[in-house]
Amino acid sequence: MNQLQLFLPCAAGVEELLAEEVHEITGLQGEDLRSHRGGVLVRSSWRDAMRLNLHSRLAQRVLIELSNTPYRNEQDLYEAASNIAWEIWFTPKQSFKIEVTAQHSPLTSLNFAALKVKDAVADRFRFKTGVRPDVNTQWPDVRIYLHLTTERATVYIDTSGDALFKRGWREDKGDAPLKETLAAAMIAASGWDGTTPLYDPCCGSGTIAIEAAQIACNIAPGSLRRFGFEKLLPFQPHVWSAIQEQAHAAEHEPQTQIFGSDVAFRMVDFSTRNAERAGVAGVVEFRGGDALQRMPPAESGVMLLNPPYGERIEVAGVAGRREAAQTEDGSGDFFPQLATHWKRNYAGWTAWMLTPDLKLPGKMRLKESRRVPMWNGPIECRLFKFDMVAGSARRTTDAAK
Numbered sequence: 001m002n003q004l005q006l007f008l009p010c011a012a013g014v015e016e017l018l019a020e021e022v023h024e025i026t027g028l029q030g031e032d033l034r035s036h037r038g039g040v041l042v043r044s045s046w047r048d049a050m051r052l053n054l055h056s057r058l059a060q061r062v063l064i065e066l067s068n069t070p071y072r073n074e075q076d077l078y079e080a081a082s083n084i085a086w087e088i089w090f091t092p093k094q095s096f097k098i099e100v101t102a103q104h105s106p107l108t109s110l111n112f113a114a115l116k117v118k119d120a121v122a123d124r125f126r127f128k129t130g131v132r133p134d135v136n137t138q139w140p141d142v143r144i145y146l147h148l149t150t151e152r153a154t155v156y157i158d159t160s161g162d163a164l165f166k167r168g169w170r171e172d173k174g175d176a177p178l179k180e181t182l183a184a185a186m187i188a189a190s191g192w193d194g195t196t197p198l199y200d201p202c203c204g205s206g207t208i209a210i211e212a213a214q215i216a217c218n219i220a221p222g223s224l225r226r227f228g229f230e231k232l233l234p235f236q237p238h239v240w241s242a243i244q245e246q247a248h249a250a251e252h253e254p255q256t257q258i259f260g261s262d263v264a265f266r267m268v269d270f271s272t273r274n275a276e277r278a279g280v281a282g283v284v285e286f287r288g289g290d291a292l293q294r295m296p297p298a299e300s301g302v303m304l305l306n307p308p309y310g311e312r313i314e315v316a317g318v319a320g321r322r323e324a325a326q327t328e329d330g331s332g333d334f335f336p337q338l339a340t341h342w343k344r345n346y347a348g349w350t351a352w353m354l355t356p357d358l359k360l361p362g363k364m365r366l367k368e369s370r371r372v373p374m375w376n377g378p379i380e381c382r383l384f385k386f387d388m389v390a391g392s393a394r395r396t397t398d399a400a401k
């Protein structure tokens with residue numbers, strides 16, 4: 001189990017950040033660590049596969065590549081999957097499921113492709129052991145991934161189980177929660193290192209602040225959950241316990257404070273409960289309040305937020321009440337007012353905002369110092385960086401004269 005080919009899928013735009021994270025977790029580099037479209041390829045051990053599941057904040061899952069072959073039709077897929085020694089990974093008493101993803105595959109039915117791979121796995125077990133494993137599409141013990149491109153078929157066995165964004169602490173969530181992996185990608189892109197105050201003034205269920213608080217305390221993102229690898233045959237409980245203990249021993253007190261606030265008090269309750277479950281209740285301070293009125297919680301620091309936008313979640317508070325000023329996107333004059341508030345009161349802060357609205361800097365009459373492309377599921381977004389320098393309010397006022 002020393003030379004596994006792993007693939008860690010991630011959101012588009014996050015590949016380089018994930019490669020850096022994998023390097024930090026495993027020390028791997030060069031040929032053993034290559035970023036790829038939609039993920040990172042890693043040549044490493046079973047032990048590192050477990051450690052990546054436990055420590056990665058950016059990967060969606062950790063897959064082990066078992067076969068990569070050219071194909072033309074479903075029969076080729078059957079052959080490829082039949083040649084894999086499934087019996088070293090699981091037993092026919094365990095249930096499994098095939099998941100298919102494809103990019104420009106010539107096949108007409110991906111369901112039929114999945115069926116052929118399912119048959120190949122079950123037939124191989126029957127041939128080797130006399131028993132066919134069951135398929136369970138809802139709660140499988142083992143997940144098998146088939147990825148098809150125009151000419152090649154790759155078969156993976158999954159080691160994560162539930163997707164890695166499910167950390168196990170976010171039981172309360174609002175209407176448009178960010179995936180934990182995307183919140184972590186925003187933090188990574190901002191370069192925040194846990195030593196300066198961090199504040200999310202539109203915190204919703206607290207995802208960004210809680211991810212940040214865990215980073216500040218070096219709490220592993222997977223410390224509260226279970227993983228698919230625990231059901232695979234190479235799994236050795238004592239090795240896994242030692243990895244978990246090592247991670248736990250490396251947790252420490254934070255060097256800074258983290259803050260979140262939201263105009264909806266219900267969200268503040270949700271965030272508080274989520275932070276308790278995540279083990280960071282004493283590290284993040286959540287409060288109610290309108291982002292247009294809240295004063296800075298520290299002299300300087302980093303703001304990270306995905307503000308309310310358009311159809312999924314509306315602006316509330318002072319700006320939301322001004323119906324006369326409602327604009328096409330439903331944000332009213334929230335963004336210009338937010339910019340004015342920040343310019344007046346947040347000198348010394350840096351704000352990073354994730355939004356699908358590419359015209360946001362124009363609406364805020366602010367010039368971004370960086371823009372990072374990121375995808376929120378299927379929605380193309382930008383993470384804009386705004387530097388709030390002392391005196392910028394005066395300059396804007398003067399310019400407006």
Ligand SMILES: C[S@@+](CC[C@H](N)C(=O)[O-])C[C@H]1O[C@@H](n2cnc3c(N)ncnc32)[C@H](O)[C@@H]1O
Pocket residue numbers: 174176177178179201202203204205206207208261262263264267289290291292306307308309313314315316317318319
């Ligand atoms: C897109 S959601 C943020 C989701 C959050 N990142 C999460 O993962 O749950 C936007 C949040 O902004 C809040 N909001 C709307 N208007 C606000 C205002 N004027 N001041 C502060 N928060 C506001 C909403 O209540 C909502 O929770």
